[in-house]
Amino acid sequence: MSDSSTFEVFFRKYKEILERQMEESVNLLQTPAVLKDAMLYSLTAGGKRIRPLLLFATLDALGKDPEQGLFPACAIEMLHTYSLIHDDLPSMDDDDLRRGKPTNHKVFGEANAILAGDALLTVSFQMIAEAPEQSIPLEAKLELIRELALAAGAEGMVGGQTADIEGEDKSLNIEELEYIHSHKTGKLLTYSVMAGAVIAGANMETKRYLHDFSMHLGLAFQIRDDLLDLDGNEEILGKPVGSDEDKHKSTYPALLGVEGAKAALEQQIAGALTALEKTGAKTALLQEITDLVAKRDH
Amino acid sequence: MSDSSTFEVFFRKYKEILERQMEESVNLLQTPAVLKDAMLYSLTAGGKRIRPLLLFATLDALGKDPEQGLFPACAIEMLHTYSLIHDDLPSMDDDDLRRGKPTNHKVFGEANAILAGDALLTVSFQMIAEAPEQSIPLEAKLELIRELALAAGAEGMVGGQTADIEGEDKSLNIEELEYIHSHKTGKLLTYSVMAGAVIAGANMETKRYLHDFSMHLGLAFQIRDDLLDLDGNEEILGKPVGSDEDKHKSTYPALLGVEGAKAALEQQIAGALTALEKTGAKTALLQEITDLVAKRDH
Numbered sequence: 001m002s003d004s005s006t007f008e009v010f011f012r013k014y015k016e017i018l019e020r021q022m023e024e025s026v027n028l029l030q031t032p033a034v035l036k037d038a039m040l041y042s043l044t045a046g047g048k049r050i051r052p053l054l055l056f057a058t059l060d061a062l063g064k065d066p067e068q069g070l071f072p073a074c075a076i077e078m079l080h081t082y083s084l085i086h087d088d089l090p091s092m093d094d095d096d097l098r099r100g101k102p103t104n105h106k107v108f109g110e111a112n113a114i115l116a117g118d119a120l121l122t123v124s125f126q127m128i129a130e131a132p133e134q135s136i137p138l139e140a141k142l143e144l145i146r147e148l149a150l151a152a153g154a155e156g157m158v159g160g161q162t163a164d165i166e167g168e169d170k171s172l173n174i175e176e177l178e179y180i181h182s183h184k185t186g187k188l189l190t191y192s193v194m195a196g197a198v199i200a201g202a203n204m205e206t207k208r209y210l211h212d213f214s215m216h217l218g219l220a221f222q223i224r225d226d227l228l229d230l231d232g233n234e235e236i237l238g239k240p241v242g243s244d245e246d247k248h249k250s251t252y253p254a255l256l257g258v259e260g261a262k263a264a265l266e267q268q269i270a271g272a273l274t275a276l277e278k279t280g281a282k283t284a285l286l287q288e289i290t291d292l293v294a295k296r297d298h
Numbered sequence: 299m300s301d302s303s304t305f306e307v308f309f310r311k312y313k314e315i316l317e318r319q320m321e322e323s324v325n326l327l328q329t330p331a332v333l334k335d336a337m338l339y340s341l342t343a344g345g346k347r348i349r350p351l352l353l354f355a356t357l358d359a360l361g362k363d364p365e366q367g368l369f370p371a372c373a374i375e376m377l378h379t380y381s382l383i384h385d386d387l388p389s390m391d392d393d394d395l396r397r398g399k400p401t402n403h404k405v406f407g408e409a410n411a412i413l414a415g416d417a418l419l420t421v422s423f424q425m426i427a428e429a430p431e432q433s434i435p436l437e438a439k440l441e442l443i444r445e446l447a448l449a450a451g452a453e454g455m456v457g458g459q460t461a462d463i464e465g466e467d468k469s470l471n472i473e474e475l476e477y478i479h480s481h482k483t484g485k486l487l488t489y490s491v492m493a494g495a496v497i498a499g500a501n502m503e504t505k506r507y508l509h510d511f512s513m514h515l516g517l518a519f520q521i522r523d524d525l526l527d528l529d530g531n532e533e534i535l536g537k538p539v540g541s542d543e544d545k546h547k548s549t550y551p552a553l554l555g556v557e558g559a560k561a562a563l564e565q566q567i568a569g570a571l572t573a574l575e576k577t578g579a580k581t582a583l584l585q586e587i588t589d590l591v592a593k594r595d596h
Binding site for chain 2: 159
């Protein structure tokens with residue numbers, strides 16, 4: 001089997017396990033129907049599941065059973081989903097479409113969308129606390145919870161989103177743009193990789209290279225996102241192209257030019273692959289994810 | 299010293315320790331200034347701090363140093379503060395005033411208010427994870443995190459708030475009203491007491507009586523809230539009276555009549571005090587808090 005068909009099999013298998021567990025966990029909640037529906041609506045909207053996949057692939061690279069990371073993987077995807085719901089709100093990015101479907105607040109109203117986001121954020125910490133103890137020892141769980149809060153909160157994703165909204169209609173320099181992206185998207189991508197390292201009990205050196213890898217990957221992800229917004233296919237993308245321009249958002253292509261942004265993307269991808277090599281681990285799947293990020297069309 | 303002056307001294311001391319720690323923790327965050335300001339604005343708006351106080355007093359009743367509960371107490375108050383910020387939003391209760399000051403979104407705008415709430419919710423889990431290990435052992439921390447998620451999420455506070463919003467402009471029966479209140483306010487009050495029991499390592503019997511106590515206290519708290527909304531002093535209350543009526547919210551006085559609601563309040567207070575007695579612990583401070591809830595004018 002070629003590397004990429006191995007990847008396809010792995011990808012499909014763990015995506016299915018993840019989605020089943022997320023749905024089961026939410027379905028078990030004793031809560032008003034509208035809240036459960038709003039949570040499930042966005043959770044099952046069919047994202048790429050890149051973050052959980054990174055966690056599973058990191059465990060695989062370190063010689064562990066990927067399923068050990070199932071509950072934290074659910075936590076990451078639930079937390080990511082909450083951030084999309086809140087980002088789409090009228091007072092934030094005011095988006096009507098997400099993954100080709102009406103955004104959460106368009107279907108359930110603004111109050112329920114805010115509450116569904118709040119509930120998803122909250123349950124993500126619960127998922128880690130409730131992971132089976134044979135897969136994750138107590139101390140690792142606490143580290144995963146603490147690091148998730150750091151990646152997702154004021155010093156991470158929420159800080160990045162705040163700066164992003166502050167930066168609208170302003171022209172930002174490259175440092176400001178990198179602050180926004182490294183916090184808004186980067187921290188949770190990094191967390192997804194590092195969570196795998198924590199669960200696997202990786203040594204400090206391996207952790208350092210995996211951290212480098214995830215930083216490069218996060219930047220590549222964001223540059224690709226900006227390029228897609230510029231010239232992606234609206235139908236595949238599931239949201240209008242050019243929406244960053246409409247909102248006067250600073251982007252890599254705007255700052256570096258399209259060719260400059262493409263060169264920066266190549267550079268980040270190369271950096272990511274070099275870091276992977278240095279880990280000395282079986283990183284074929286992580287390489288495939290890196291390729292996916294470089295070439296993705298949605 | 300009389301019981302109530304002991305209480306005053308205890309109350310002032312731990313309120314101060316709590317507020318200092320919350321401010322310090324938020325001030326240390328590396329995050330955009332507007333987000334930090336929005337978080338601190340609501341955290342320092344001077345609430346009654348009933349929930350952290352319950353935790354401190356429970357530890358005292360069980361013969362432990364109340365300061366062992368400092369970080370979870372901060373977590374509870376930060377989480378409570380997030381819930382107030384989100385509840386006040388235009389799409390939710392649409393309140394302009396809170397504790398006599400403009401609500402968070404009136405000062406910082408809706409997007410920043412949502413993000414400040416998200417950040418406070420997130421950091422509350424971090425506070426528990428980062429509590430000094432000599433005050434709370436690993437296993438107790440994980441239990442506190444899991445129970446906080448349960449109390450605050452879809453099966454707790456967020457579920458109650460969803461039902462509350464669904465119930466506006468509808469006439470609810472007493473069971474529906476009790477679902478809303480036991481979830482929207484009750485679960486976090488119960489958590490505040492039970493967190494003390496977890497940290498103190500209380501036995502099952504003591505836990506059961508403390509749980510009974512907190513359930514009665516939570517209902518008393520809500521009935522008093524409804525009565526205050528009806529005939530409280532707007533200046534002391536810091537928000538307009540009669541706002542429930544304006545929003546056509548179902549309340550205890552509306553369902554039971556003012557006299558009926560007052561009788562129900564007395565009944566819950568009596569239940570709370572009986573449960574406290576059964577614990578056999580030194581519950582003088584918890585009794586004082588119960589009195590405070592019964593008689594509070596804001």
